[in-house]
Structures are given as C-alpha cells and as structure tokens.
Amino acid sequence: MANIEIIGLPGVPMVQPGDNLHALAVSALVDADLGLHAGDVLVVAQKVVSKAENRFVDVASVTPSAAAEKLAAETGKDSRFVEVVLSESKRIVRHRENLIIAEHKRGWVMANAGIDHSNVAPGDGHERILLLPVDPDASARALRDELVASYGVPVGVIISDSFGRPWRRGTVGIALGAAGLPAIIDWRGHPDLFGRPLEVTETGFADEIAAAASLVMGQADEAMPMVLVRGLSWTAPDADAAALVRPPEHDLFR
C-alpha cells in the first residue's frame, strides 16, 4: 500500500441546522486547493453532521420519567439529560457516579448514548444538547453520492465519532457511518507469509481511518471537522459502518 496523507480542511464554518454538507465540503476543498481523487476518503465529524441535520434537543423542553430520575440520582447527572439518553438507547449497559454507558438504538455501546453538550452553542437561555445523526450510514451515503456526482470519481465518506474503550483509557476515533469503502475487511482465506490462514480474520478498516483522521481533527473538533485521507487502497467490497457493530449474540460483555 502506498503512503497515506491525512489532510485537514481548515475553514469549515460553524455548521447550522439545514446547512448543506456537500456544499461545505466542496468549499473547504476549494479553499485548500484540493480536488478529489479516486480512493480519497472524506472523514466528517459526527457533530457537524448532527448540527446540519438539526439533531438539537432543548433540555428545558424535556420531562424526565421516573426511570430517568432514578438513573440521574444514581449518576449525579441532570434528569432531563438522562431522559434523552434513555430515549436514544436500547438499554443501559453500566452506570455509576458521573458515568452512563448505554447501548444506543443502533447498537453502539458508548457513553451517554453519544449525546454530549460540549461545543454546542448555548441557546436562548436554554441548554441545547445534540443527538447523533438518525442514520449515519445514510448520511455518509448521501454526501458520498453528491461528491461522486460533483467530482466524477469514486470516493469514500466516513462519519466519525470518539469512543471510550472498556479496558483502555482514552477515546479513539471510530466510524459511525461509512459509504463507498469497506468499513470492515474480511481476511478469511488470505494466507500469511508462510501460507497458513491468518489468525486475525477481520480488520476495522473504517475505524482505523477514523482514528487516523482524529489525529488531525484534534479535540475541539469543530475547528477541523472535515479531514481528507488520501492514498488508501483496498480490494474488499463496500460495507457500511453498521457492519462494525458486533451482533448481540456475539457480545460476551453484556
């Protein structure tokens, strides 16, 4: 595989509900004097996708359920915030003081079902929080289709977020949504250097790309929410990021 470049696209403005991500991406690429090449992957931070899709919730408008009040008391969190976490979740996986790990409706196991309120502008006296996109794979596909139409080359799009890990400290970038690339690569049947089957059978390709992009996005991620990854190559068939979610029947840590 050739060398890979991870190229931050500066100058993406603060995204507002209704903004067109394709127009923002094209503008950022023009500003950076970049086109798109076949095989380029554009990584877009979840937060700007959620903002464009107006996934804001005004906390003041939320009435907490009894279950939310109970979990809020056990975790020291705002019961209205917890109500929104519960509404986005299938179940609470673990909780303790100041921590809720939930299984999001789409299967991601993550803190607060992916909801946070950092880098969300305070509203008019209301506290606004931001949900994940409704369907990040669909968001990725829509943006990808528009980019392919504009540039006339096959490219990939990843919607990225940061996840904690149960046994390792620190968050890492992962792919919530993907289009135009294999989010997961199945190596079964590929021999190792000595002709034996490889022991590792699947790699989280889109997660590794998202982690790489995260190095450029940095932490205050609205400063650089779009990152171009150039130089990747693959032969595996496309798979969306939903394929990265381990099915519950294979989850040994429920």
Next chain:
Amino acid sequence: MANIEIIGLPGVPMVQPGDNLHALAVSALVDADLGLHAGDVLVVAQKVVSKAENRFVDVASVTPSAAAEKLAAETGKDSRFVEVVLSESKRIVRHRENLIIAEHKRGWVMANAGIDHSNVAPGDGHERILLLPVDPDASARALRDELVASYGVPVGVIISDSFGRPWRRGTVGIALGAAGLPAIIDWRGHPDLFGRPLEVTETGFADEIAAAASLVMGQADEAMPMVLVRGLSWTAPDADAAALVRPPEHDLFR
C-alpha cells in the same frame, strides 16, 4: 495541526532473534531516502520486536497443566498452546469455542494473551509460537534512545499490535509500547469552543497513531512492519503505553 503523512518503510528483512531493531530501522530509512525529523514517530509491529527479542516458544516443549487441558477442551484449542496463554495471563476474562480472551500479565485484555502463530516460520518439525515482548515500553524506549542518538532529534517510537473490541467487529491497531510521546493526552481544563470544559477528558493518542500506521502495515504485517508517521504535533507530556491500560478498579467489564 498540520497534515500527517503515514509512510511505509519497505525492505525490512524477515527479523531473526538477536537482530538489532535500530540497525534495521536505520537501514529501512536509508533505503527509503528518509531521515528523521523532530516529532516523527516510528511505529514498529509487535511481531518483529518479539522476534528480535527471541520470544519464541516451541510448543512441543510445553507440558500442559490440568487447567490448560480443561480450557483447551472447552475452547477446542491445543492444550500446550493454552498452557502458554495461561502462563502469560493474570486471568481468563471470557472463553468459548475457539476463543480465549485473557488479561495479560501487563494488563492488556486480548485474545490468546497476544500469542499467535500466524507469520511465524515453522521450526524443525516443531510448531513455534511467539509471545509479546517482555516490556514493550522498555523496547520502545531502547529503540527511541538509539534513534535520538543517531539522528540528533527528538522522535517517538510505538510498538503496535492489533486488538479486537468487545462491541465492535474487526481489529484495530493499538500501542503496546511507546516512548518519546504522550501515549495518552489529558484534556482536562481545556475549554471547548464555547469555553465549557470538554466532556472527553482523555484521548488515546498512541492508539490512534498505531491505528493509522496499521492502515499501511496491512495484514500480513511483516511485509511492512515499520511505518513512519510524520507531521504530528503535541504539547502534552510524555507518557508510556502502560498509561493506556485502564486500572482494574476502573474496569466495569471484568
């Protein structure tokens, strides 16, 4: 942060016990017409470090314990292989048919305590398997010190491996060892774009670098076991990769 390049170093020969990793790295850099710049990070695949450190075990020489026989029967694995897994582990976290997740003596929770036999040359009629380096942070530090001495600039070194994740399919690159960089970055006290404390307080910087390098190493990783990552910047203090291991008292998934 500027753009980042992930540069594979081709031409690293098959590593043998006793090989000098510094000499191999310098040779690979010369072959690639590359020097080292301040802030460059050299990522080295665990497997070649283990080979250089002669961490081979001849399976035929192993006598399985009763515990190994029992776990082998329950998982369908070779009891001698399981004996070596047990000897490298603090405890077995989960097991089932064809799967052992162990907590390695150094705290990593991983399949087979990190032992595998793909890409290990068959011995003289004996099956050889390869343990992890004894102390990957020390391995990284030794190589880093030699590179700094040779090139006269501060650089980082990461010893990388691939880990599975409990709730996500596919492995991703992670850092087993690190020197000369902050393996984890603590963002506490950094405000978000609106002046509020960031919700994400720690990022797994070295894990993200290892994941990025993994995109170039590919799967049959001895083909490209050394990868140079150029263009990173950081201000956090150095921390070794042991800091990425979540302490047991904070582990909610034991």
